[in-house]
Every structure is written in structure tokens, then in C-alpha cells.
Amino acid sequence: SAVISQKPSRDICQRGTSLTIQCQVDSQVTMMFWYRQQPGQSLTLIATANQGSEATYESGFVIDKFPISRPNLTFSTLTVSNMSPEDSSIYLCSGGTRQETQYFGPGTRLLVL
Amino acid sequence: AQSVTQLGSHVSVSEGALVLLRCNYSSSVPPYLFWYVQYPNQGLQLLLKYTTGATLVKGINGFEAEFKKSETSFHLTKPSAHMSDAAEYFCAVSEGDMRFGAGTRLTVKP
Numbered sequence: 001s002a003v004i005s006q007k008p009s010r011d012i013c014q015r016g017t018s019l020t021i022q023c024q025v026d027s028q029v030t031m032m033f034w035y036r037q038q039p040g041q042s043l044t045l046i047a048t049a050n051q052g053s054e055a056t057y058e059s060g061f062v063i064d065k066f067p068i069s070r071p072n073l074t075f076s077t078l079t080v081s082n083m084s085p086e087d088s089s090i091y092l093c094s095g096g097t098r099q100e101t102q103y104f105g106p107g108t109r110l111l112v113l
Numbered sequence: 114a115q116s117v118t119q120l121g122s123h124v125s126v127s128e129g130a131l132v133l134l135r136c137n138y139s140s141s142v143p144p145y146l147f148w149y150v151q152y153p154n155q156g157l158q159l160l161l162k163y164t165t166g167a168t169l170v171k172g173i174n175g176f177e178a179e180f181k182k183s184e185t186s187f188h189l190t191k192p193s194a195h196m197s198d199a200a201e202y203f204c205a206v207s208e209g210d211m212r213f214g215a216g217t218r219l220t221v222k223p
């Protein structure tokens with residue numbers, strides 16, 4: 001298994017600003033993923049963070065809005081850019097393999113005013 | 114593409130009663146199936162998973178699930194509910210990308 005930590009755990013931001021969320025895994029994992037969970041809803045995959053190359057984004061998500069970095073096998077960041085109230089959500093990082101078990105961080109609760 | 118349907122967005126049981134959370138999946142290949150639990154203000158925790166082999170899978174906290182290919186189901190059960198089981202439960206299927214169901218909120222009444 002893997003233990004995943006995220007920072008910050010929560011934040012309140014003003015519209016038009018950007019927030020960078022950090023995700024740290026305690027062991028090397030093949031893949032890291034970023035999800036969004038809007039209030040009362042299920043998880044939606046934003047992108048797969050690829051080490052040393054550009055992230056792979058799902059339909060409806062773009063790099064300009066959600067730039068992602070993964071400089072090594074245990075660390076990734078997600079930036080939510082030019083935020084609006086619609087970006088208020090929980091952002092979850094996971095690590096594992098694409099097909100098998102993914103281990104999740106505790107999430108970052110974002111409120112945009 | 115694979116998909117998951119969780120029947121019942123809310124399930125309420127009395128403490129000590131059977132817990133049954135329903136999950137049906139759609140997949141074009143033999144799927145990997147998962148149940149995750151999310152407690153308030155926390156991330157997702159893996160309860161159990163099915164990949165291959167025995168179709169009855171036992172997980173943590175007394176939960177188990179049975180993979181039934183003929184019914185394309187992977188229902189989660191627990192013989193006796195505890196108050197601490199109150200949480201959101203997500204079924205997920207993976208045949209490459211992991212897809213989550215909408216979730217079922219379990220309430221346990223004293």
C-alpha cells in the first residue's frame with residue numbers, strides 16, 4: 001500500500017487567483033492521478049500525472065486551467081488557475097496503477113469566493 | 114467504456130442489521146472491481162477489491178463483496194452494522210481507467 005499526503009488540507013481563495021496543491025506519496029508509485037469531487041457527488045478524473053512529461057487530461061479539463069507537474073515518482077502538484085466559485089470542490093490525489101488499486105490522499109477542500 | 118451504477122443514493126439501517134449496498138457494472142473485458150469508503154472530511158479508503166480468483170472477497174471492517182459475472186454485480190455486505198460504518202461508499206470499476214459510481218450514503222440508526 002501507499003500513504004499519500006496533501007497540502008493544504010483546505011483553503012478559501014478569492015476569484016481570479018490560483019492555488020497549487022501538493023501531493024506526496026511515501027513510496028514510488030507507477031502512476032499518480034488527480035480527481036475532483038464536487039459537493040455531494042462522485043469523483044471525476046481530471047488528469048493522470050506523468051513523471052517527466054505533460055499530464056494526460058480527461059475530456060473537459062485543460063492544461064491552462066489545471067496545470068500539473070510530476071518531477072519525480074513520489075511528488076505531484078495540481079494548480080487550479082484563475083479560480084471561480086464553480087471551482088469550489090474537493091481535490092483528491094491518488095497513487096497506484098491505472099488498472100489496480102489506487103490509494104487516496106485526504107483531499108484538499110477548496111472554497112472560492 | 115466501463116461504467117458503474119450504484120442503486121440507492123441513501124441507505125439507512127439499524128445498528129446490528131444487515132448492510133447491503135448494491136453495485137452493477139458494465140465492462141467489455143473482465144473487470145477489476147473495488148469498494149471504497151469515505152468518512153466525513155476524509156479521503157477514500159480501500160475496503161476491498163476483486164481482480165481474479167475467488168469471487169467472494171473479504172475486506173476490512175467486516176465487509177465483503179461477491180463478484181457475480183452473470184448478474185454484472187458486485188454488491189457490498191456486512192452482517193451487522195455498527196454506528197462507525199456511517200459513511201459514503203463508492204463502487205469502482207477499472208479496465209484501464211478507474212470509474213466511480215455516484216456513491217451511497219449509509220446511515221446507521223441506534
